[in-house]
Amino acid sequence: MVTAANEAQREAWRAGGFPEVERVRPGLWSIPVPIPINPLRYVLVYALELPDGVAIVDAGWDTDEAYGALAAGLGTAGYEVTDVRAVLVTHIHPDHYGLAGRIREVSGAWIGLHPADSRLLRDRYDEAGVDDLVARERLLLVRSGVPLPLLDELAGASMMLRHYVTMARPDRLIEDGDLLGLPGWDLRAVWTPGHSPGHVCFVEQERRLLFSGDHVLPRITPIVAVHPQSAPNPLADYLEALAAVRKFDVDEVLPAHEYRFLELADRVDHVIAHHEERLAEIETVVGAGDGITCWDAATRLRWARPWETIPPFMRRGANNETLAHLVWLEARGRLRRVAGEPDLWFPA
Structure with a gap:
């Protein structure tokens, strides 16, 4: 402290x-x-x-x-x-x-x-760019494995x-x-x-x-x-x-x-x-499965509150933050990704 x-x-x-x-x-x-x-x-x-x-x-x-x-x-x-x-x-x-x-x-x-x-x-604040930004966010969430009923709500959650x-x-x-x-x-x-x-x-x-x-x-x-x-x-x-x-x-x-x-x-x-601990936790979660999506990994991590109580906007942030850690691990050869809709993550 x-x-x-x-x-x-x-x-x-x-x-x-x-x-x-x-x-x-x-x-x-x-x-x-x-x-x-x-x-x-x-x-x-x-x-x-x-x-x-x-x-x-x-x-x-x-x-x-x-x-x-x-x-x-x-x-x-x-x-x-x-x-x-x-x-x-x-x-x-x-x-x-x-x-x-x-x-x-x-x-x-x-x-x-x-x-x-x-x-x-x-793209973020001008009316002319917002639709494209939401569409790109939606694609990212599709590749993360976000369930279909949540996609549109999460993609536009920050508007x-x-x-x-x-x-x-x-x-x-x-x-x-x-x-x-x-x-x-x-x-x-x-x-x-x-x-x-x-x-x-x-x-x-x-x-x-x-x-x-x-x-x-x-x-x-x-x-x-x-x-x-x-x-x-x-x-x-x-x-x-x-x-x-x-x-x-x-x-x-x-x-x-x-x-x-x-x-x-x-x-x-x-x-x-803190980030080193989070990276190790995510690596363990991925290692426990036979191919896992980013969204599923996020739901299995420890958060400050139970996953089911996290509002949609914050769930999107949790997913995208988990993805940042997955990408870091991939870049260092500790995980591998099979691209698709959704992407699947495996131990390296």
Whole structure:
């Protein structure tokens, strides 16, 4: 277990509530912004003071409640939404990217995003690309062995999330290693793909801080899944990116969810160990059968709750996360796949 940087923030998480807007360091604020219909409850938006306003890391979902909470949090820090000069988006999931366009409309702020995520915007959030994305997801689920009665429901399960995003093309593409050029801040981007292809963290070397987005969280692990917009082997990318951030000598990690924490290297080691255990569990499940589908493997794994109580949207995520582990094992010669509809998995 990692040490919370602020015990009150951790207790708010454990109690099922919301932490306070907080001045983390001189010139740096943490603002909880609510997420609707989600067990994570809030995203932590960080406001960095500039000579002429603030830059924010992530933005929140596009709802009036979220916008109001962000505006109130900025007000506590002495600013308004019109004072936002930059929105640094760690990745394109709605709780991070959703409000960025609305903030830009109000303030004129520039939006920064990694090009790997920028390339996904049209298919994910533009009406013109959605049908094709759902069709590709459906094919992936067919090859995973999802039962026919569930296919259409699972293939379109995330479409409701599009309502929480204001579509906005980035003004600036943030590449790995880029210095952001924010006055008073030594902020550098670190490309950390896995949870999304273009996920980035931001390291502040002078203040010894890491803004980790969803890449490294204090208690849970982010979903790393194969899906129509993922890289071919996202788990390999994620584990490599974990090693990349482990080397940073920082005093504090500022994640997008739960609470701030210390001991970055220890947490990275714990997450890597978790995935090693999961890989071994999946290898055992595949080895116990004579050809098994991804879906059937997912139903036999240990999850945080019984499989039959997991809602459809989360079952799809569980299937696709299982597939990411299967693909990793296949790439290392520990499993083999016989392609079909569905694909079948065997010991190597």
